[in-house]
Amino acid sequence: MINIEKTTLNAFDCLYEESELVVYGAPFDGTTSFRPGTRFGPAYIRNDFLGLETYSPYLDMDLREFKLHDSGNVYIPIGNTEKALDNIYDTAKKIVEDGKVPFLLGGEHLVTYPAFRAVYEKYPDIYLLHFDAHTDLRDFFFGEKLSHATVIKRCWDLLGDGRIYQFGIRSGEKSEFAWSDSHTIMERYTISTIKEVVEVLKNKNVYITIDLDVLDPAVVPGTGTPEPGGVGFKELMEAIHMLKDVNIVGMDIVELSPQYDTTGASTAVACKLLRELTLTALKK
Numbered sequence: 001m002i003n004i005e006k007t008t009l010n011a012f013d014c015l016y017e018e019s020e021l022v023v024y025g026a027p028f029d030g031t032t033s034f035r036p037g038t039r040f041g042p043a044y045i046r047n048d049f050l051g052l053e054t055y056s057p058y059l060d061m062d063l064r065e066f067k068l069h070d071s072g073n074v075y076i077p078i079g080n081t082e083k084a085l086d087n088i089y090d091t092a093k094k095i096v097e098d099g100k101v102p103f104l105l106g107g108e109h110l111v112t113y114p115a116f117r118a119v120y121e122k123y124p125d126i127y128l129l130h131f132d133a134h135t136d137l138r139d140f141f142f143g144e145k146l147s148h149a150t151v152i153k154r155c156w157d158l159l160g161d162g163r164i165y166q167f168g169i170r171s172g173e174k175s176e177f178a179w180s181d182s183h184t185i186m187e188r189y190t191i192s193t194i195k196e197v198v199e200v201l202k203n204k205n206v207y208i209t210i211d212l213d214v215l216d217p218a219v220v221p222g223t224g225t226p227e228p229g230g231v232g233f234k235e236l237m238e239a240i241h242m243l244k245d246v247n248i249v250g251m252d253i254v255e256l257s258p259q260y261d262t263t264g265a266s267t268a269v270a271c272k273l274l275r276e277l278t279l280t281a282l283k284k
Contacts, residue, residue: 012063012068012069013069015069019067021067022103023069023274025043025073028110031081034224036257042105044258045105054275056275058276069100074087089117092119101251103251103274105252106255108254109211110150111252113146119249128165128206129243131167132213133211133214133225134169134171135177136148137156138176167194190231190235191214198242198245199245201246205246205249206248208277212273213226215231215236216228220266220270223257233269236273240280253270
């Protein structure tokens with residue numbers, strides 16, 4: 001694995017060889033089309049995670065009960081999108097082939113594609129659960145097939161119809177919403193169907209991608225493309241806890257742009273979601 005900035009997350013300090021879950025960062029925002037800055041997300045999360053308890057009273061579980069490793073950030077060559085994505089893929093590939101659960105900290109949403117592709121290659125029967133304000137289903141964006149606005153379409157290229165579930169979606173082109181009617185299972189505006197989806201996918205292999213702008217900007221203003229009308233933190237956390245009945249084989253949290261929220265609240269939200277999603281994935 002190629003990594004830099006080896007500043008370890010609190011409680012993610014066991015040896016790689018002994019770990020069951022590995023966090024890795026992708027400080028990349030090379031296709032951001034509005035407010036840049038997600039490249040700083042992983043560093044802020046690592047720093048502020050020191051202020052978060054390792055124990056979750058919601059789940060009655062503690063991160064210290066598990067073998068967790070933080071492998072640092074993937075090397076991102078500025079200005080070379082394809083090489084950056086290759087490096088993310090190579091890192092995710094090693095983690096998953098070593099029998100560990102990869103957990104990516106973005107970075108803009110395009111980083112999900114190489115991470116997901118690596119997991120998909122080991123688990124071709126996988127389903128994708130996508131929490132976001134935006135459809136991300138364009139085929140091209142500013143003439144590019146690889147973009148934060150095309151990332152879920154690229155994942156669909158691998159999966160095909162009926163294996164992508166989208167939640168909280170409230171922004172996108174008319175054609176994207178129309179296309180989703182026949183190709184993905186989309187819940188617009190809310191995440192209230194998650195319980196039913198978990199019943200359908202119970203014990204199946206699942207990858208989780210959470211774009212923080214699924215939350216209302218009143219909760220997370222520190223993101224590149226804030227979209228009013230989002231869900232609340234409690235709703236999202238409860239949805240995450242429901243995922244204990246699926247087999248989470250990979251996940252990511254993306255689109256934190258911490259510099260747009262000087263209060264630090266957005267980073268605090270990302271940190272808590274990191275803890276709760278980690279424990280949910282490992283819950284037996």
